[in-house]
Amino acid sequence: MDTQYLKVDLFGIPWLTVNVPNLILITVAMAIVFFVCFFMARKIEMYPTGAQNALEYLVQFIKNVISSTMEWERGKNFFMLGITLILYVFVANMMGVPFELATAGDHYVWWNSPTSNAVLTLSLALFVIVLTHIYGIKLKGPKEYGKDWFRPVPFLMPFKFIEEFSNTLTLGMRLYANIYAKEVILVMLVGLGTSSLFWAFGAFVPLVVFQAFSVFIGSLQAFIFCMLTMVYMAHKVSDEH
Amino acid sequence: MELGLGIGLAAGLAAIGGGIGVAIVIANTLQGVTRQPELRGPLQTLMFIGVPLVEALPIFAIVIAFLLLGNM
Numbered sequence: 001m002d003t004q005y006l007k008v009d010l011f012g013i014p015w016l017t018v019n020v021p022n023l024i025l026i027t028v029a030m031a032i033v034f035f036v037c038f039f040m041a042r043k044i045e046m047y048p049t050g051a052q053n054a055l056e057y058l059v060q061f062i063k064n065v066i067s068s069t070m071e072w073e074r075g076k077n078f079f080m081l082g083i084t085l086i087l088y089v090f091v092a093n094m095m096g097v098p099f100e101l102a103t104a105g106d107h108y109v110w111w112n113s114p115t116s117n118a119v120l121t122l123s124l125a126l127f128v129i130v131l132t133h134i135y136g137i138k139l140k141g142p143k144e145y146g147k148d149w150f151r152p153v154p155f156l157m158p159f160k161f162i163e164e165f166s167n168t169l170t171l172g173m174r175l176y177a178n179i180y181a182k183e184v185i186l187v188m189l190v191g192l193g194t195s196s197l198f199w200a201f202g203a204f205v206p207l208v209v210f211q212a213f214s215v216f217i218g219s220l221q222a223f224i225f226c227m228l229t230m231v232y233m234a235h236k237v238s239d240e241h
Numbered sequence: 242m243e244l245g246l247g248i249g250l251a252a253g254l255a256a257i258g259g260g261i262g263v264a265i266v267i268a269n270t271l272q273g274v275t276r277q278p279e280l281r282g283p284l285q286t287l288m289f290i291g292v293p294l295v296e297a298l299p300i301f302a303i304v305i306a307f308l309l310l311g312n313m
Binding site: 169 | 303
């Protein structure tokens with residue numbers, strides 16, 4: 001429980017704190033996603049090989065995710081959003097798997113999964129939920145959007161209102177809790193392994209097994225985040241009949 | 242000491258409830274798929290809507306456990 005981040009007051013304002021390692025890690029994650037996609041899509045050929053195959057598989061995968069929740073005519077607006085979200089969350093989840101950097105004495109973290117911080121995941125979730133409302137207004141018109149609050153029966157309106165908040169909270173907390181638990185268990189296993197020579201052998205196999213498991217958790221959470229974004233989007237965007 | 246026990250109870254009971262709930266949803270989806278293999282896509286989508294709904298309450302409990310952990 002001694003993990004802590006270096007926090008700096010922005011412009012000396014006491015309530016405007018900035019989490020410095022997280023900013024760096026977010027930038028690194030974005031750079032990785034950008035360059036991987038950039039170099040995968042450099043040479044486009046008629047008969048794809050290697051990297052282009054992988055990218056086309058991903059594109060087809062997102063297409064399936066979207067078309068399983070809404071009709072493709074509406075869904076193609078969110079195609080790029082889906083690819084961006086799944087790649088970003090996946091890369092961010094994977095960053096903490098191979099190693100974690102922290103200072104020895106007071107354990108300031110400098111490298112781990114940026115998604116193991118609740119602020120990042122909750123703001124990502126908030127951004128997704130706000131985007132569903134914006135697209136709801138844009139694609140259905142303000143009148144239809146307003147009427148949607150009172151469907152199927154008007155007295156359910158307060159619950160639909162609360163649902164938006166609980167959706168935001170659960171969408172962010174699910175990702176955060178999974179990745180945070182993964183980080184904590186990995187740190188504990190490494191701490192056990194470095195405690196004595198006997199445990200160095202004892203903790204090696206569980207550590208490797210758990211790293212493989214955390215690759216699985218990371219990909220599954222990235223998929224679920226993308227899937228739920230599309231489900232919430234479909235609730236707001238598609239017509240019910 | 243009592244607070245630590247409370248945190249453990251909150252997280253553990255949430256895990257029990259969430260595990261049972263998610264297991265019921267996934268088991269029934271699996272049954273549906275074995276009965277109607279051609280409905281696999283729609284059933285999977287429904288499962289991915291249903292599982293987060295069940296999972297929401299354990300996540301709230303975990304949030305409360307984290308909040309209590311901050312007060313320790």
